[in-house]
Amino acid sequence: MNDIQACDVEGEATRHTLTFCDGSTRTVHVVDREVPFPEGKLIVSRTDPEGIITHVNRSFVFMSGYAEDELVGQPHHILRHPEMPAVAFKGLWDTVGAGEKWHGYVKNLRKDGAYYWVYATVVPNLRGGKLVGYTSVRRKPSRRKIEEAAALYRTLT
Amino acid sequence: MSQILTVSPDFNTKYLAGWFILNNWLQHALETSIRLEVFDDFERQRDAIRDGKVDLIYANPYDAAWLVRERGYRAVAKPRSKCDETVVATSAQGPVERVEDLSPGITVATTDDPDVHMMGMIMLEPADLGAANVTLKRCENYVLVAKELMRGHAAAGFFLADTYNELSPMIRSKLRVLVESQINVIHHLFLVSPAMGEQAVAVHDALTGLAQSDKGRSVLDDIGIPGWDDVSEEDVEFMIDLMDTLV
Numbered sequence A: 001m002n003d004i005q006a007c008d009v010e011g012e013a014t015r016h017t018l019t020f021c022d023g024s025t026r027t028v029h030v031v032d033r034e035v036p037f038p039e040g041k042l043i044v045s046r047t048d049p050e051g052i053i054t055h056v057n058r059s060f061v062f063m064s065g066y067a068e069d070e071l072v073g074q075p076h077h078i079l080r081h082p083e084m085p086a087v088a089f090k091g092l093w094d095t096v097g098a099g100e101k102w103h104g105y106v107k108n109l110r111k112d113g114a115y116y117w118v119y120a121t122v123v124p125n126l127r128g129g130k131l132v133g134y135t136s137v138r139r140k141p142s143r144r145k146i147e148e149a150a151a152l153y154r155t156l157t
Numbered sequence B: 001m002s003q004i005l006t007v008s009p010d011f012n013t014k015y016l017a018g019w020f021i022l023n024n025w026l027q028h029a030l031e032t033s034i035r036l037e038v039f040d041d042f043e044r045q046r047d048a049i050r051d052g053k054v055d056l057i058y059a060n061p062y063d064a065a066w067l068v069r070e071r072g073y074r075a076v077a078k079p080r081s082k083c084d085e086t087v088v089a090t091s092a093q094g095p096v097e098r099v100e101d102l103s104p105g106i107t108v109a110t111t112d113d114p115d116v117h118m119m120g121m122i123m124l125e126p127a128d129l130g131a132a133n134v135t136l137k138r139c140e141n142y143v144l145v146a147k148e149l150m151r152g153h154a155a156a157g158f159f160l161a162d163t164y165n166e167l168s169p170m171i172r173s174k175l176r177v178l179v180e181s182q183i184n185v186i187h188h189l190f191l192v193s194p195a196m197g198e199q200a201v202a203v204h205d206a207l208t209g210l211a212q213s214d215k216g217r218s219v220l221d222d223i224g225i226p227g228w229d230d231v232s233e234e235d236v237e238f239m240i241d242l243m244d245t246l247v
């Protein structure tokens, strides 16, 4: 997975190094620019049981700023924003790992360093009783919910 | 004894005669006696399903999820280029320009169409509206939803997008669309009960074969469906996983 370099983003950027739970790192440049959630759409992706992206819909591609073939095959942390606390994703993995549905507000990082907020739901995909992956569907959150989540995440990062 | 065919009660009643014609077509194709039974309400249809009385059903996506996962029904075909999308509208005379202008305490006009209601409620979430802070007014059909909006009795109303687009231009001119879903992957399914599982292939062939003759194409016109497409088990499972994230 490529870093997000200063030359990839437009505007005044801050530089962060993300460390993922598999021990890998990524340097990203982020800008304080929000891209609005597309009206009436759902942003959909699927992963294998390890969280590697296997499918994305058009809204996902559009909002992430990546091309489809830059997404499929990559770990889902390709969208990890430095302001998202690790504990939020631990909650996600613990919940779906127990076979349950997870909901949460997520700030996602685009390829161009900007961000978008979503209300995400993740469900385990069972086929014949066997786990084959996960599906995540994101919808448009309210401004108030975004502000509450942002305030909470500031205390956790 | 006849097998029973039924249609999700959200079907447009102008196609009622067409469903009887499709029923005949299936009887000939399967060489068995099939009776079309129409329910005007979802709950009564679900009771009939629970009692094991429904063999063939053109199901809305919400019920399809339950029928496949819990009742062992099998999807044999999906309608071509027909997705279930939802419109949230308001009165054109009112002050509301976008969903976020709606405030807690409003009345929302809806029907008992489960997937449209679900998507409508989801599209109100950006305004912090939910079951706890809106009053629902259940209407028998979408024309009555439109009337509630035009009379100012409801601030927002939910419509099946296809039906909204078929409302008269006069009615539509009095309404304003706030948002229309563009999900593209949620659709009705034609399902076969476990008891009729052996005939699943024959039902599939009869439906997909309609587009191959003039007579068949006229049946398709009569039910307002351009054709039937194959649907894989994985397509169906994916749609149900997606529905599962929304309920």
Ligand SMILES: Cc1cc2nc3c(=O)[nH]c(=O)nc-3n(C[C@H](O)[C@H](O)[C@H](O)COP(=O)(O)O)c2cc1C
Binding pocket: A019, A020, A021, A022, A045, A046, A047, A051, A075, A076, A077, A078, A079, A080, A081, A084, A089, A092, A106, A108, A122, A134, A135, A136
């Ligand atoms: C189906 C699914 C969808 C996910 N979607 C996102 C997402 O949109 N953004 C994100 O940062 N993490 C998402 N995650 C979580 C990531 O897999 C990952 O846990 C997170 O980005 C933190 O990285 P790390 O766990 O590798 O440290 C998703 C996980 C699953 C299973």
